[in-house]
Amino acid sequence: MKRRSFFLLTSTFFVSVFISLFTFALSVSAQTTQVSGGVCGVGGVPTWTHWETTLTSSKIYSNPYADVKVQVTYTGPNGQTINGYAFWDGDNTFRLRAMFSTVGTWSWITTSSDTSNAGLHNRSGVVQAVSYCGTNSLYQHGYLKISANKRYLTYGDGTPFLWLGDTAWSAPIAGTQAEWESYVQKRKDQKFTVIQVGAGTGFLSRTKDRNGNAPFTGTGSAMKWNPAYWQEFEKKVRYANDQGLIVFITAVRELGLGFPATGADSAQVDLFAQNLAARLMGSFVVYSTFNDYWWTFNDDVAGNKLQTSTSVHLVSVHPEFTWQPAVTFHGKEWTDFAGVQSGAGWQHNPHLEEPTKPFSAELAIQQAIEFSLGLYNQAPTKPVINMEGPYDAKGLQEGNDPRYLSNYPVRAPRSVAYLSMLSGAKGFTYGANGIWNWGTDVSWIRPAWTFYEALNQTSATQMKYLFDFFSGMNWWDLVPSHNLVKNQSTNPLTKMVVSKTVDGNLGVAYLQNNTNIILDMTAFAGTMSALWFNPVTSMWQDDSLSVPNVGTYNFVKPSAWGDALLVLKRPTSSNDESSNGGILTTSNIIPDPSMELGTQVWRPSDYGSTVVNTVARTGTRSIKLTHDGTGSSSNPLHNITQAGIPGVTPGAEYVYTVYVRGDNIVGNGAGGKPLSVLRWRNGAGTALAKEMYMWAPYGTYSWMPMTIYLQAPSTAQKIDAGFRSWWDVTGGNSYWDDTSLDLRAFPNRGSLLASYQSESGTVSNGLIETAEPDYTGSGYLKPNDGGYVEWTTVSGGTSGGARIISARYSYEGMVKPVELFVNGISQGQQTPVATGRTSSWASLDWAVNLNPGNNTVRLKAIDFTAGPMLDKIDVYARGSGGGSGGGQGGQSPYGGAPWTIPGKIEAENYDMGGAGIAYADTTLGNAGSTYRSDDVDIWSIGGTGEIPYVGTTAAGEWLEYTVNVATAGEYKIDLRAVTALNGQQMRILVGGVDVTGAIAIPNTGNWESWTTISKTVNLNAGQQVLRLQMDSGSFNIDYLDIQRITPLSLPTVTLSAPVSVTSGTTTCTGTVGTSVPQSLTVGVTSPPLSGTQSPYNNTVWVIPGKIEAENYDVGGAGIAYSDNTAGNAGGFYRSDNVDLWISADTGGTYMVGATDTGEWLEYTVNVATAGQYTLNLRVATASTGRQVRVLANGVDITGAMVVPNTGGWQAWTTIGKTVNLNAGQQVLRLQMDSGSFNIDYLDIQRITPLSLPTVTLSAPVSVTSGTT
Structure with missing residues (x-):
């Protein structure tokens, strides 16, 4: 037996409680507060969401809480009225609050007990209520009330x-x-x-x-x-x-x-x-x-x-x-x-x-x-x-x-x-x-x-x-029927209870610690299917029992269980889709691999050569398919499908996961290529759009999860879920287990502010197409390599601030990232989760900050191959809460206050804000089920829950902590970690800058032997964000301890110019323990004036030699460089407009990236000797047709240098030219004839001229041309 955790379409039987209590403060204003999930309408207040407006008293009262009463009447679009009150909220402020139940125009008007108070009396307004279309059950369904029969x-x-x-x-x-x-x-x-x-x-x-x-x-x-x-x-x-x-x-x-x-x-x-x-x-x-x-x-x-x-x-x-x-x-x-x-x-x-x-x-x-x-x-x-x-x-x-x-x-x-x-x-x-x-x-x-x-x-x-x-049942129809128990105990601790529906089609009994229950079966509608449920483990008994409605029946509880529930259901042969296998019955019950809505278990209809097998990931069973190669691309065999599972919320996004594996596979799908297939249906059962696929990669010999994101079309109410044999596999087996479908949560989204269609933006290197269904607007962008869509009028409102930008995409597979830019600054790359088909859509969120007024937003496909189609972006207000999922309101420190440095930070106390904002985690849910309830996996040392730590890390995950550094300076970071594997590493970023480089986590021999790894870093003073970034996974982190390194107090020496300072090493001799290495800093009291070009670090580059591209001259835009976009998109190393990232080249440090046509960089150099030189440029690009040239003192010395497509943005190659350089100090310029390539360095080396022998001849001499 196993816990069933298959289909959880959470909009079915989940309900909430609202009804008559208050009519106090229904109000309307631009201060509308909206919850997560988005809205259907624009320009109004979504139904059943919070609305308020503020009234300002024109008079001062000694006790405004009690001295004045303000009533309000709301009139709805159908003439309905609601009466309420305003309330005092400090100073002269009074507020009206409300939720509106009906779409349409609502009006309101106040009456004050003090009619002379113009700020409170006879105030009025109008509110436009629009439909809510998010996934919050409260805002979907409205205030609680009492059922018609007054029972629930x-x-x-x-x-x-x-x-x-x-x-x-x-x-x-x-x-x-x-x-x-x-x-x-x-x-x-x-x-x-x-x-x-x-x-x-x-x-x-x-x-x-x-x-x-x-x-x-x-x-x-x-x-x-x-x-x-x-x-x-x-x-x-x-x-x-x-x-x-x-x-x-x-x-x-x-x-x-x-x-x-x-x-x-x-x-x-x-x-x-x-x-x-x-x-x-x-x-x-x-x-x-x-x-x-x-x-x-x-x-x-x-x-x-x-x-x-x-x-x-x-x-x-x-x-x-x-x-x-x-x-x-x-x-x-x-x-x-x-x-x-x-x-x-x-x-x-x-x-x-x-x-x-x-x-x-x-x-x-x-x-x-x-x-x-x-x-x-x-x-x-x-x-x-x-x-x-x-x-x-x-x-x-x-x-x-x-x-x-x-x-x-x-x-x-x-x-x-x-x-x-x-x-x-x-x-x-x-x-x-x-x-x-x-x-x-x-x-x-x-x-x-x-x-x-x-x-x-x-x-x-x-x-x-x-x-x-x-x-999973009609609990509201259950009626207490304890009289059906025929072996009732007189001891309260073993008393049994029974409820059943009036029609006798459902019955439920609870046994506290009893071994059996004898029930009068004549009260039921017919032959019943009986199954036991364990409330301690949520497991169901493997096999059901068919019991007729005749006389009494003695139901014996599973012997190893304590308390238990007995469920009696009237069998049914089919559900509302004729092609499916029906709900749980005596004859078709296969609990483990079935799909489930609540506790209603559904089985696939067409098993073909399928068997329910004991090779299972969890529990005891899985679906097994034996491949025979008799199918074709148009007729894949063994299509195991459960059709028309109801309970889908139209427009909602879902996460679908199924575990798969294969063994002894023969054919093109060697290693197993099991497919999972989904398809939406409307309420009438008509199939919508195209099937959505998930396929496991080759070599899937161990259980692995397959996951896709998918948004239900606006007319979808049901879903098909099935498993299929890859048609050209001629032998071997595939297995499926642990299927689940869950609603996606978007806790960081507030109200929907605006939408921008791809076809309304400026498209570069891509086409607007309409071939795939279910797009919004009049089309979607199909980008080529590096293609993008850009909008220049994305509104930040009058004050700008925190927003969520959500990109709607479709994505059939492969790992291809998408990058978002706001006002020229990258907001980071994200790799979308596949949607199963380019006709199936989902969304990808970034937390951003917008400027007041218009903003330029660019959505870019880094590499299109099998990559995402881009439909639109939605701009949401940032929500008002915190935490994974739950992180509305943007990022904030855990516990409310930034962590003080110097000090200790527990790894589990990462910021509030949710996924993509305060952390990134590659799996859903807290695998350790300890301390916090979002997706970060937190465990406890010794399993006691008393000393939590972050575990089950994976490459690409990260955690952020808002810190306040008391004093700028040098700090020692001690990282407490453990792993039983080799080759694990991570790094620490502060303010987006890598301050540690790769930190190796040594194999400590087991998962209990913790060790401390130390790094020395330089930190700026003030509040900033520290990020733990996992370069690889499979290690655990307990805490960071960051302490200041107290600098040695050195004497200050003041010298008058001219002064000559020569680098070198001085050896001092003293007693043991008194000698410490110390660097000497020489301060220059008259640095170059702003706007004057000078070499980086005041050091002229010597040629022959190597020049790192990121070390261009100081002087600013238009003097030392030219860059077409504001800000450093990479965010590393330097703070002006040149876009710098970390280079993955061998021996690389930083690189210049995001180059664009017309940009240039200059370097002050000193050529030791005039002559011929080899100029090598280290470059990378995933695009074709890129060009650059080099100028010396304004003279083009290379001509156009072709930068070849190297196959990736970190796949480095060297291109070279032979040039002639004059001796002495001069300025080299790297000039981009086109963009979209990266530069690591220039290496310029002299070509040594051939040394020819000298021949002395005496006249007369005859010289004849020719070859010797």
Whole structure:
């Protein structure tokens, strides 16, 4: 058996929670904040995204929080109206916030309680709402609401929302933004959909947040909220929303905990509820009026205020863990759904603060079942959410928590979740000690986990398995049916639960620690296919069982399992595509190599000579194809296809991966050339565009992943996925395993600002074509070698700043990079991931900075051969968050502050900003599953999680760290690393300049023997970015320790001109330990004036000799050089406009690159002796027809020198000319007759003249011409 991780088309059963809570601040302005994913419309606010506008009070109030009330009414395109409020946000600033549910024109108008305030009263505006077309489920589907049958939560569009929550009660007041972002990313990866937080102090002793801000200031009538606190609170909410998570906020009132104020009266509670709802009107939140509240059941003030103030957010409660408050508040008109806390089994007296008996596992289990079932059957009908069961805790796992009885099982958090969900609850919230309290020491938690220990517990990963388990079925239709169990236990710790659909086509049972369950099968619709699921490992049993709906049946759980789930499904012979193999049934179940949508397993339809084989990468099975060579190019045999898998999001981008291998292959595909084939279909099942291919390279004798990126066409709703034999392979086998299809995330993108089609730009060395389908605009660029498209009017707006430029490309294969230039400066090369066909499209993002006004952007194909087609570029605002994926808002230091140098930097603390901005990693996901949740692979020394390090490195990966160097000077870098392989190396760049060169990582003998490698570097002072760049992979990095080398204090000697300084070596003799080498620096007090040409480093180049091309004269543009583009595109060595890169030539240092027609470089030289010289020029180019010439004092001495195509930009060759040079100082000029070649150096050597004998003759002499 194995974990199934195949097709995850995440737009199907994933749902979210919005509905009526607030109508406070719907507003409109140019300050629109947009989330990741992009928009369909331009010039408006995408539906269900944050909008706000600012109002400025024309009057000053002593307490603006309380002294004035501003109401707003929004009118939609269909005449619908929403009422809300503005809120005070400091000084004289008030804000309106909203989200718009419908495309069209919305208008708004305000009414102030102070009608004389012209800045607040009778203000109005118009907002244009446009369609949202990103991939964030919240912005796709809208605020939560209650289903038509009032049994579960849905999005605004009716899509069911599965509530999987986590408790982070103390995060707003105890956590930093960086900590919050790291936490949210982790929970997002684990499929959580809700984060539950407290609005105020909660159960901690903290009264201020980590920035020193308290929620409220003042007392009595002077009490007001502190805008600084609530602005930070809101940043956390907005970040969670941008990652697709809803925030459940408790509490508007916390009696006994001094919130919103000690002894707060109903007016203060009412005022806070109004303002909180107004502030979060543009966010996805759900409210609770109180938290763990048992003093009184009369909290109608806050509840009524929340519900009457809004119609967009849901309101519930998070009551104390006893039955009475749960059932009491269930009956309140203002609770939209029934919140219950089944708790940890602490039987509390409602009017006492101490427990009547310690925590009891039996009670915790019993209450999870009884509270969920009781509220499910309670009138009026409302959805039930179990918002808190027993927390996972260090003491629970170790069995030494004094609060728990000895028989409290470690599985309790997991068991309570399934028991609740199958007893009527339509959502569950997990908790872990260490998370809810944010690592803060709490007296009643002993022993305690740290925050990161709690964050990485496997129990949270098991919640992901729960989400995946229920997402693959119609969980919302399940009805508690415990009466079907015929061998029920009386012990709560072994009680079993069952739910089934009304039609009897689906049933689910949960066994805690039982060996078997006997079910009444007559309640089901017919013969059922039964299969066991392991909630600890997410593995399914290999074989299903067919059971008729007659009498009772004894289902025996797999013997090695603890708790388990039994799934009963009515078999079906086919799905909506007649050509596919159907969903999971008794006869066709092949779990391992099948494709999957949620937990619905689909098998390929045409197996031909295929067998399901035990040669598997993981688990026990794979698809095996035996080649017989009987096919043809028009009829490839053994086409194993699953057709029409539904759940595709139109326009979304996906990552498709499948592992392949071959053995004993005979024919043109020797070594295995297994194909994977994909094709889009519309809702009616009609095939779209062309098939997309992935093929493994020859020699694939070991399992390897094949990955492509692909964007679904705008009409796509389904996808075919298949495996195929390369038609001319005549023997051997190919295998496929572990197939997955996942949505691509673009966390760094904000709103789409503009698009620029290739056909609207200036094209060089390429053609605009229309042969391939699904391009945008009127065509796409098919570039030749070095071809590019350039736009000169890419807008940076009025202030410029950080942007994401995304290139839409199609790419059939090969490794051919694309380079982006902004205003002449390279933003780096990227190698696109193949899209499977030139008719299949994907996107490639660069993080850039644009100038105000127009910018020139060039997209260049370095080498076209099988390279990318270029459709357009999209310009996005940089997002507002951080972290891989999650890095909106651009690059920022981990923890919020730059690392100080001198100092130590832990490798795992690379910057926030996400892939391509703060790091580059060649594989998806954190392979070590430790510390952070993006794509960098972080492990822990000894596997304890306590000492993280970066591992599983690969060539081309890099990590960046924002640092602040206190003082310029010489530093020693100690790099802590380990590898068990030879030949590994990396380098360190600072500010884009290589400061170390290649650093060899020695083979330390194993993966546990760490060593320190040292380099001495020179660093400039100030804030800059340090990059760890992996030249090769397969080594691990723990930290960098960078310390200043204290310079020796040398005496200053002042000399008057003329002075003669002769280089040489002086030997000093002293006692052992007193002699150190020291270089002598001679300062020149009168350097050449700006604009005056002089040799580089004031050293005239001697001829005969070698001149490095990068050492052209000093003097600036038009004097010492001419370059057609602004800035050093390579970013190395020198800071003017000549484009310099690192040379890969043997013995090379730097090179001049990106040359262009008409450019030139000059060098002051001194020719020792007049005569004939050989002038050799070291060059490289991947283009043909390139030319250069050399001039001496303005005279062309070489004529045109042809630079041949060397086959690559770092494939170096030498071209030469014989020239005549005069003696003395003069200026040599390298002049580019054409561009697109690189230059490393000039080597000019004298040709020694032949020495002829002297013959002396006496007259008379006769000389006759001829040859001797």
